[in-house]
Amino acid sequence: MLFNLLIAGVTAVVAEAIMLMLRKRAVTATLLDGSALLAGCLLALALPPLAPWWIPVIGSLFAIVIAKQLYGGLGYNPFNPAMAGYVVLLISFPLEMTLWPAAGNHPGLAATFTLVFSGSLPNGLPLDAVTMATPMDAVRMQLGLGELLTGLKEGPLFGLVGGAGWEWVNLWFLAGGLWMLKMRVIQWRIPVSMLAGLALVALVFHLYDPDTYASPLFHLFSGAAMLGAFFIATDPVSASTTPVGRLWYGFGIGVLTWVIRTWGGYPDGVAFAVLLMNLAAPTLDFYTRTRVFGQQDR
Amino acid sequence: MPEGKPSQAAPLPGDFNRLYRFNGGLRLAEHRAVSLEHPIRFAGVPKQLVLPLQQHIGAPAECLVRTGDHVLAGDLLADPVGQVSAPVHAPASGTVVAIEARPVPHPSGLPATCIVVDTDGENATGPALAPVDYCNTDPVELCERIRQAGIVGLGGAGFPTRVKLNRRHDIELLVINGAECEPWISCDQSLMTERATDVIAGIRILQHILQPQQCVLAIEDNMPSAGQALRTALADAGDTGITLVEVPAVYPTGGERQLIRVLTGREVPSQGLPADIGIICQNVGTAAAVHHAVNAGRPLLSRIVTVTGDGIHSPGNFEVLIGTPISDVVAAAGGYTDNVERLLIGGPMMGYAVHSDAAPVIKTTNCILAVSAETMPSPPPAQPCIRCGKCTEACPADLLPQQLYWYARSGNYDAAQDFGLFDCIECGCCAYVCPSHIPLVQYYRHAKTAIWTQEKQKQAADIARGRHEARMERLERIKQERQARLAKRKRAVTGKGDGDDPRKAAIQAALERVRQKKAQAEYTPANIDNLTDEQRRKIEAVDRRRDAGNGRKAGED
Secondary structure, X not given: OHHXXXXXXXXXXXXXXXXXXXXXXXXXXXXXXXXXXXXXXXXXXHOOOOOOOHHHHHHHHHHHHHHHHHHOOOOOOOOOHHHHHHHHHHHHOOOHHHOOEOOOOOOOHHHHHHHHHHOOOOOOOOHHHOEOOOHHHHHHHHHHOOOOHHHHHOOOOEOOOOEOOHHXXXXXXXXXXXXHHHOOOOOOHHHHHHHHHHHHHHHHHHHHOOOOOOOHHHHHOOOOHHHHHHHHOOOOOOOOOOHHHHHHHHHXXXXXXXXXXXXXXXXXXXXXXXXXXXXHHHHHHHHOOOOOOOOOOO | OHHHOHHHOOOOXXXXXXXXXXXXXXXXXXXXXXXXXXXXXXXXXXXEEEEEOOOXXXXXXXXXXXXXXXXXXXXXXXXXXXXXXXXXXXXXXXXXXXXXXXXXXXXXXXXXXXXXXXXXXXXXXXXXXXXXXXXXXXXXXXXXHXXXXXXXXXXXXXXXXXXXXXXXXXOOEEEEEEOXXXXXXXXXXXXXXXXXXXXXXXXXXXXXXXXXXXXXXEEEOOOHHHHHXXXXXXXXXXXXXXXXXXXXXXXXXXXXXXXXXXXXXXXXXXXXXXXXXXXXXXXXXXXXXXXXXXXXXXOOOEEEEEEEOOOEOOOEEEEEEOOOEHHHHHHHOOOEOOOEEEEEEOOOOXXXXXXXXXXXXXXXXXXXXXXXXXXXXXXXXXXOOOOOOHHHHHOOOOOOHHHHHHHHHOOOHHHHHHOOHHHOOOXXXXXXXXXXXXXXXHHHHHHHHHHHHHHHHHHHHHHHHHHHHHHHHHHHHHHHHHHHHHHHHHHHHHHHOOOHHHHHHHHHHHHHHHHHHHHHOOOOOXXXXXXXXXXXXXXXXXXXXXXXXXXXXXXXX
């Protein structure tokens, strides 16, 4: 994870600097806005920690060069750069994108370093020894094999409410998100409506058939739910800008996330949901304009 | 605006205990104490007064004096032109030394025609208007007096007050605006504190003219001294029907539309006027000026101006003769400090920079703000808009400022108008909160001006097109009439048989006339010397045709 952050962050900043030079823009002043570093970090947070070094490099390059700078740089990109980079990686390198460490079995910093840069573990262990499917992936697979959720819940995959280990990560992201809300870095509409959308649709289906559909709490505290709600969907550039539009935007991400998680072919749906709602943002903006002071309702 | 009619709107609350709110707005640091330390001081009579012919919204006044004329204080210098205009008076006695373009306080920085008066220091007053007993005077006559006195809205817009008072029918509520909300500015507050009786007396005249069902005097809740003074004056005045209301100090509550919303919960229709919903709004300074004009017969010769900022040695409120150069007013306030950096007219939110302090104080000048670079550093370079939406939250007109910005920037003016560009009151809240430091209001002003220019051009083009079409129509008509006559004549000729003689005679007569005309005309074209044969033949052919045409016409006439 640490290496991912480092590699993705550095790549993103370097790529941004080169692109700015090519586009003949002010390099230092623009780099200081921190948006490139942020995109790199968000991408790194979404990547599996044991992925080889070139994964964050390619992801960052795509995010900055294609998803951001080719569209005109900060403020002009229609898609969330980090998520665009992530999705490209997920589609192009599905194997490398599953290298999540097994819960409670982290190989250690030095071993991770070797693994990330050489592709093999130092003591000759096979990769499978330290990686495992994420709880959400496992749940999907087991359900596909005809098992029931009630049985799975007692297995080692589940923690208190969400996936083992993942619920703590999500709790930390939740704490960070609440802090950003308090500091007014982000506004409440998108995260709240996204989590509400995710929880609502999960609740409906969970009540309908608890054996097939995981509980809202599982969904809220697994995968990238909290990271997505507070750190990714709140990217204002690619989101809707009107107050009501933001509610719909977040809600749409929540619902789509659940749909992709439940019925889609990928382990988590946040990235796809965000990109899909990025597409919808201009339309949402158009149909959710504010009533101007003194004008009649539209 | 079917729902905007007073009859269908919610009833007015009566006691105004319940206030409403508008979306957005900002709570800003006041910076008022510094200019309220001293009572109002008189800025003195300057050596020279510079009086722009346009100090108001509407047509510029028409100059009545000439260079060299001697004028007395109160003399009329320029007459209003048309309905929406205002006269200009001489604030002090002296000699007109020039009528020329001078720098004036205007965001454009362009000079405008001014009457320049060198004062003689005698301060001789001309024949004054007679005081009027307003209770026994017809409102129409009072309106005329207000027009004669040159009173315009002193809150900043400068709309001729008479025009606003014209719509006297169906006025439910008269709002007197003392909710001066922009930081640093305290001229209205000092006026209400020190001259509360003038304000109340003026309001009573306005009440008499408009006969509103109710009257509210609105001040902000951070003006305790003004509130105290007004309460005392109201108590002394007896039963006035004026309700004093303290509204929360949120910028821009002092905006007419926002204040009406706060007081009544009603919204002035977009592109409409408060009168459309039965409300008239007047500034407290305007009310005091009305009092002077009616009860004392004194036209608008001076106003109260806040001279403040950390670039001024002795900030305070000053009674300033209209036309006094800013430099003289600043001198009266102790002059500039050494670290003065920027000079603004108006407050930090809506004011504009002036580049020359030779520009005069005019009727709408409420504040002269001189600040150091530390107090008001020049904004950092603008960064890209990240659509964060902070401007939307701050906008008191419920607009989407970032969308307006995109449209204004890309020249998509139709979309900008569709998104309410002209509902923008240019309060500056959006630019104030913008994390990218984008000067949003400048984009909106630019777009508005561009649209106005386009519309003017379109109007001119429409007029030209109309003229062109009318001409084509006329030519077509003449042609058809001629053809009809020819056909008639032909029938007559074929009927008669030999009809050529009168026609030939007419042609001869016409040719004769042309020859005479040619002889009379001394003008010969300059370029007929080196003509080719081809050209000569063409000219001759044209001449023949023309002569034939003239002959035909002459024959018909």
